[in-house]
Amino acid sequence: MQIAIASGKGGVGKSSVAAALIYLLKDDYPLIAVDADADAPNLDLLFGVERWEEEKELVGAKVAKINSETCIKCGICAERCPYDCIKILDENYVVNELTCEGCGVCRLVCPVNGVITLEEVRSGVIRKTTTKYGFPLISAQLDVGRPNSGKLVTEEKEWAKRIMKEKGIEHMIVDSAAGIGCQVIASLGGADVAILVAEPTPASLNDVKRVYRVVQHFREPAYLIINKLDLNPGFKGLYEFAKEEDIPIIGEIPYDRTIPRSMTMLKPVVEAFPESKSSKALKGIAEVVKEQILK
Structure with a gap:
């Protein structure tokens, strides 16, 4: 079973909910956790991870490079760059690697062959560890x-699948990023439940x-958790949405200050404050x- 936990909006407490559910399910089900927010990962903080056992670089992005020695300084590349990332520095045309998308337009319009090349660079790093919870x-x-x-x-998910096969782990819980971009699509793709x-x-x-709507694209069953329940009393929009789409609401979590306090302790709230109202929910x-999804 592969479960993706998503929210669309950032700041709703998705990672806190994910960390709590992982903590509560870990003793009954062999599982692996995947933090699929590559822009701003934080699941490791909620589990107090201090070191990574293994890291792998992902090389796949491309950026343009301009050979200043053979460049004739015509400026066509700078004029045609759709991302406006080619500028003059010390009388040479240079590429801002942070804004270059590696589209290749500059190389296409350059009148001199070989002056502009596309070179592969690191996109990021993938890391693995065994948490103190096992x-x-x-x-x-x-x-x-x-x-x-x-x-x-x-x-990340492919690596997790290999570990699941090697160690006989049955379930993967994926903490998605906010929004509906590439990361979220990759998180939801292949999931059994959202x-x-x-x-x-x-x-x-x-x-x-x-x-x-992304979940519907993948034809996955969806469930809804309402967090910070008493944040906006009288707001019925979520209930109406769930009713219209026939989405089961599997829980309501009250607003609880012990959740941010547990974050400062680098622990899931259900471990740090097991008797708090949010932990009980x-x-x-x-x-x-357990009863409806992992049965």
Whole structure:
């Protein structure tokens, strides 16, 4: 079983919910966790990871390079660059590697062959460790200004699948990134179930609708968790959305200050404050996941 936890909107508590569910399920089910937010991974912080056992570089991005010795300084490349990343520096045309997308337009329009080349550079790094709780964690970090965040997530999941096969692990829980971009598509692709996390606000409702359309594209069953339940009393938009789309609501988590406190302790809230109101709600959700999803 591969479970993807997504939200559409950032800041709704998706990673905190994911960390809590992973912690509550780890003793009953062999599982591996994947942090699929390559832009801003944080699942390792919630589990107090201090070191990585293994790292792999992903090389796949391309950036343009201009040979200043053979460049005739006509400026056509700078004029035609769709990303405006070619500038003059010390009388030479140079490429800003942080904004270059490696599209190759500059090389195509350059009147002198061989002056501009496309060179492969590192997109990011994928990391693996065994947490102090005993389950493996795969994470990734996208380098600044690099593309291929979706490719990083895909490679994360492939690595996780190999570990599952080697160690007889049955389940993968993927903590997706916010939004509906490449990372989220890679997170949801191949998943058996999507658990959506939202807070009772119009912005969160709008974004969870967007990510649900991605879930529908993959024809995956979806479940909804409403976090920070009492943040906006009287807001019924999430309930109406769930009813219209026939999405089961598997839990409601009240707003609870122990959650940010547990983050500062580098622990899931259900470990740091097991008797808090949010922990009790999360334990109930974990039981529903066991009965309805992992049965």
